[in-house]
Amino acid sequence: MNLEQMEYIKEIIHTQSMSIAAQNLHVSQSAISQSISLLEKELGIKLFKRSRFGTMPTEEGKSIVHNALKIVESIEKIKEDAQTITSTFKGELKIAAIPSLMNFLPKTLTLFKKDYPQIKVTIIEMESKNILKNIKEHSLDMGFTSIKKSFENSLPEHLLFKKLDYNAYFQVIVPKDSPLAFKQSLTVRDLYDYPIVLYTSQFWEEFIYSLVDNDSTVNVLFHTSNSEVLKKTVAEGLAISVLSSYLLTDDPYVETGRIIPISLADNHFVPDLSFGCIYSEKNPQHALVKKFQEYVSKLVNVI
Template sequence: MNFEQLEYLKEVVETKSMSIAAKNLHVTQSAISQSISLLEKEFGIQLFKRSRNGTIPTDEGKDIIAKVLEILKKADELKEEIQSLTSSYNGELKIATVPSIFMTYLPKALSKFKKDFPQIKVTIIEMDNREVIEEVNLEKVDLGLIALFNPVEQRFAEQITFHSLHSQGTFNVIVPNDSVLAFSKELELIDIKEYPFVIYGKNFYKNLIEDFEKKYGLLNVIFRSTNSEVIKKAVSEGIGISLFSSLMLIDDPYLESGRIVSIPLTGYPLNFNLSFGGIYSKSRSQSRLIKKFLEYFEV
């Protein structure tokens, strides 16, 4: 028995498939099968059985597999402890982030992190959600900070780890303070679709309202901008109304001064909460540094 065999076993347990496990680990299926067979011979019991639900542990195998997973967990903890004892944090951290996190949580977390680790060079790039996920998948950045429409249904590539920031947001309509809409307690997109819109972002809101527009017709969009301040200025001047996540309106000077009014948006298609989190590749050499940085969002 060796750690490679145990890693093979763990992957089969998680994927319920020897073929998928082999693909994920970049080995042949026969290598996985032979490894499992050797373990079964060594342990003297059958570890897995094939069923309509895939390759699943036998009743006898469950107890052995539970102990194997515990061994692997302890081995990972030992590796991390050894790494922390033998090396200090160093290098560079490249971060891609959506604007809502960039404007709110990130500055505070980064300020605290830099005080503790001034030797770490941090580079930040602002992008939309799709671009952030793509940059992380291609390993062009170390960490991606994103908003999720449905965390339960969201699926990432096998090598990507998701870390929740334990924060949620809703959608709001922002309108000028002298608009008749400013007296509304809540609004639905279908009731305001004829109003002139100034839309923020390249793809985020576009993707959200595409299905709506196919069903109910196009919104009356005057212009789009990736500059949130331009959008809020345009709204305050009465040029149009806009859509923002509640996170992007925290401590907002336009809102606090009363130049714009924020109204909750309900109903199709934005009647759900956004969840925020970080994603990074498990194979990234800076994974230990990434985990440390993410801790600063929870302080």
């Protein structure tokens, strides 16, 4: 019996397939099969059986499998504790986030850098589709993004998506002297007669155009990837816009009354989205990513 066999058991349980487990662990299927067979012979118990549902633990093997998973979990915890105690975390952590999830990252980074000043952390703003692509390619270590709830179950096995307790809602921002500024809430139809400046991303374009019925058009003044330019344009009275409430938290334009945020009453797009952090189990920086996630949890609940 050895730790390698415990790792094999964990991956088989995770994938419910010896072939996929072998692929994920970069070993041959025969190597896993022979190793498990040797363990079964040593214990005198059949651990797995194959069925149309996949490779599953046998009734008599369930307790052995349970203990094997606990062993792997304990080993991983020991490694993480050792890294923390000896401060051997090193290298660079590359993180990307969609604009709506950038707000809490500076505070998270402040806490993290206090304990791990030797780690270089790069945070960049990026669209959801590009975050997912770069996570798969290991060009990014961690991404804070939104995905459609219907897409969650189709993510590759090695990609972990941890939901955030993120109750964002969208607000229309208008100039302080706009007739709209005196309304408690706005409907989509209230927006039709005003030029709109849009944040440059597929998400925001889909959101705006999903609100428009077939008989109306959206008067887009221009697109920008700079939220400060967007808010300044609204403050100057040139257009209105729509932003996540999180992007308007502690915002100087709002606090000085130069722009007025107003609730969008008939928002129907957000419920299909899940917000969270995504990373790959295959990433060499996996332990460091999990450590950073602990600091995220101090500010935002991870579900």
